[in-house]
Amino acid sequence: MVRWLRRQMNILDFALFSLRRRKARNLALVFVYTTVIFWLGSVLLFSRAMQTQAARLLEESPEILVQRLCAGRHELIPLEYMDRLRGIPGVQQVQGRLWGYYYDPGSGANYTLMVPTSQGSELQPGWIMVGRGVLRSFAAQDQESLTFRSYSGDFLRLRVREVFSLDSELLTSDLILVEKDDFKKLFGFPEGFATDLAVRVRNPRERPTVAEKIAQLLPDTRPILRDEILRTYQALFDWRGGMALMLLVSALLAFLILAWDKATGLSAEEKREIGILKATGWETGDVMRLKAWEGLVISLTAFLLGSTLAYLHVFHFSQVLLAPALKGWAVLYPHFSLDPTLRPGDLAVLFFLTVAPYTIATMVPCWRAATLDPDGVMRGQA
Amino acid sequence: MIQLLEVRKVFHQGRPNETVALDRISISVQEGFITVFRGPSGSGKTTLLSLIGCMARPSSGRIWLGGKEITSLPERFLTELRRKTFGFMFQQFFLIQGLTVLENVILPAQPLGLKWSETRRKAKELLNRFGIQGKAGQKVEWLSGGEAQRVAIARALINDPPIVIADEPTAHLDSRLSHEFMNSMSELKKEGKTIIIASHDPIVCDSPFVDRLVQIRDGRILETGELLREAEVSPGKHP
Numbered sequence: 001m002v003r004w005l006r007r008q009m010n011i012l013d014f015a016l017f018s019l020r021r022r023k024a025r026n027l028a029l030v031f032v033y034t035t036v037i038f039w040l041g042s043v044l045l046f047s048r049a050m051q052t053q054a055a056r057l058l059e060e061s062p063e064i065l066v067q068r069l070c071a072g073r074h075e076l077i078p079l080e081y082m083d084r085l086r087g088i089p090g091v092q093q094v095q096g097r098l099w100g101y102y103y104d105p106g107s108g109a110n111y112t113l114m115v116p117t118s119q120g121s122e123l124q125p126g127w128i129m130v131g132r133g134v135l136r137s138f139a140a141q142d143q144e145s146l147t148f149r150s151y152s153g154d155f156l157r158l159r160v161r162e163v164f165s166l167d168s169e170l171l172t173s174d175l176i177l178v179e180k181d182d183f184k185k186l187f188g189f190p191e192g193f194a195t196d197l198a199v200r201v202r203n204p205r206e207r208p209t210v211a212e213k214i215a216q217l218l219p220d221t222r223p224i225l226r227d228e229i230l231r232t233y234q235a236l237f238d239w240r241g242g243m244a245l246m247l248l249v250s251a252l253l254a255f256l257i258l259a260w261d262k263a264t265g266l267s268a269e270e271k272r273e274i275g276i277l278k279a280t281g282w283e284t285g286d287v288m289r290l291k292a293w294e295g296l297v298i299s300l301t302a303f304l305l306g307s308t309l310a311y312l313h314v315f316h317f318s319q320v321l322l323a324p325a326l327k328g329w330a331v332l333y334p335h336f337s338l339d340p341t342l343r344p345g346d347l348a349v350l351f352f353l354t355v356a357p358y359t360i361a362t363m364v365p366c367w368r369a370a371t372l373d374p375d376g377v378m379r380g381q382a
Numbered sequence: 383m384i385q386l387l388e389v390r391k392v393f394h395q396g397r398p399n400e401t402v403a404l405d406r407i408s409i410s411v412q413e414g415f416i417t418v419f420r421g422p423s424g425s426g427k428t429t430l431l432s433l434i435g436c437m438a439r440p441s442s443g444r445i446w447l448g449g450k451e452i453t454s455l456p457e458r459f460l461t462e463l464r465r466k467t468f469g470f471m472f473q474q475f476f477l478i479q480g481l482t483v484l485e486n487v488i489l490p491a492q493p494l495g496l497k498w499s500e501t502r503r504k505a506k507e508l509l510n511r512f513g514i515q516g517k518a519g520q521k522v523e524w525l526s527g528g529e530a531q532r533v534a535i536a537r538a539l540i541n542d543p544p545i546v547i548a549d550e551p552t553a554h555l556d557s558r559l560s561h562e563f564m565n566s567m568s569e570l571k572k573e574g575k576t577i578i579i580a581s582h583d584p585i586v587c588d589s590p591f592v593d594r595l596v597q598i599r600d601g602r603i604l605e606t607g608e609l610l611r612e613a614e615v616s617p618g619k620h621p
């Protein structure tokens with residue numbers, strides 16, 4: 001066993017000597033390889049982290065949202081529906097939500113305006129709470145108040161009472177919390193209506209049943225389960241990840257060509273070396289082990305470097321290179337840090353997509369060369 | 383003793399470019415002597431050394447090494463024999479470029495699984511013996527022809543093989559270095575090693591250290607070389 005281990009160590013040692021000889025070529029290979037893994041890893045980690053983040057944020061949101069539809073379009077919902085919903089067994093609480101979008105021509109951005117529903121965030125008329133992205137982009141005269149143009153063309157100046165913390169920026173970047181009367185004044189919102197209804201259901205198993213009952217009881221409404229929103233987010237980030245990967249296909253192809261070239265075309269020098277090794281007593285298996293070590297050293301180095309850089313890029317440098325492609329905001333890029341999320345399964349996928357094919361691809365031509373008679377070397381024909 | 387019986391080696395068999403490199407060679411090579419195969423380029427010397435050194439298999443005929451037939455041994459066993467029994471010196475030295483002298487010398491010992499310190503000690507002793515200890519850390523591409531030759535000898539001896547095979551070892555050396563090489567071979571012979579050389583260099587063939595000179599041409603043995611001590615050549619007969 002000790003001898004076997006020493007043998008492996010000696011072969012690894014020689015593999016390192018061997019790699020050191022073609023420093024420039026191998027460094028270039030590691031660089032390209034690392035870049036590919038960095039991009040793949042960044043997309044993978046970012047998509048996963050966004051999905052996890054979305055799931056965590058949605059934990060606080062209502063279990064079911066009820067929207068009224070008219071001709072297939074979202075309509076305001078009468079508040080009297082709330083009493084009918086409260087009558088459904090399992091429903092814990094029903095709240096009417098007031099929210100909408102405000103377009104500011106100055107900044108060219110859309111903002112989400114919402115009336116707070118939870119206790120403790122009551123606002124006095126004339127006051128608002130805003131996300132950091134709003135202050136960054138809104139055509140604000142100062143940081144203390146914002147002027148809105150109402151539905152009737154009048155201007156409404158609201159004073160900033162609070163700016164949301166950085167932690168919640170993913171969700172609050174474009175958010176403006178506004179008092180109920182100001183909201184109605186701004187949009188000309190009719191009395192007795194809400195944008196949608198938030199329904200709380202205590203028992204998770206009852207949620208689909210409650211949703212079904214809502215659809216039966218109020219046929220002009222659409223109940224949306226929180227799980228459905230979560231699935232939409234997941235699909236969205238999977239899709240965006242897929243799009244980004246499609247953009248990276250050219251880089252991936254270039255790498256595959258490079259790997260294939262290396263894998264299939266052993267140079268005359270490499271063939272001669274394999275011949276020398278065999279002539280001096282190396283078994284075919286030893287040569288294969290040597291080449292496997294060489295491949296592993298390159299691909300593992302690139303894998304570790306690439307995935308570490310991807311981790312730092314996504315979780316410490318705010319995904320600067322991916323933001324335009326993946327975050328999906330047009331004007332209001334939120335500045336936020338994602339909570340580090342690392343799933344062993346994702347790393348395994350990345351590993352098997354990159355390290356395994358490269359290592360295997362380099363072994364095939366070596367095996368072909370290593371099974372040749374070494375006497376070609378003596379005759380100078382290798 | 384190494385014995386060959388009716389050995390033929392044909393390259394590209396059955397093709398238009400079929401070449402008979404060796405034709406019905408039968409010969410015995412005695413242990414502990416210096417045997418030189420002499421012949422012009424293309425006479426089959428290198429092919430003969432390849433077959434003796436287990437680097438290739440004959441197309442027909444049989445080969446014995448120390449009384450054991452090795453003609454049809456699987457590749458793995460042939461490798462084992464190459465590693466333990468033979469030390470090779472090639473015409474162009476075939477040192478691996480980019481590696482240091484020391485790394486080249488320990489190359490054949492790497493797959494043995496010996497202690498790293500032990501292998502290094504042996505390699506340094508050999509470098510010392512051939513007067514190139516100062517070059518241990520130097521890349522082989524910077525060596526002179528004579529130094530490269532000595533590194534090749536050290537590499538051939540790292541696993542302490544009983545048989546040393548050298549193919550045109552003086553082809554790239556001047557007269558002084560060629561004489562030095564023959565002196566080294568004579569030293570090895572004194573240690574009990576069997577030396578088999580293929581060469582057409584007069585310095586090698588006419589060397590007083592050579593025990594037996596075998597003439598080869600067109601893949602056949604022309605002259606068995608009745609030189610010295612126990613010359614034993616029996617073409618066409620069982621050894």
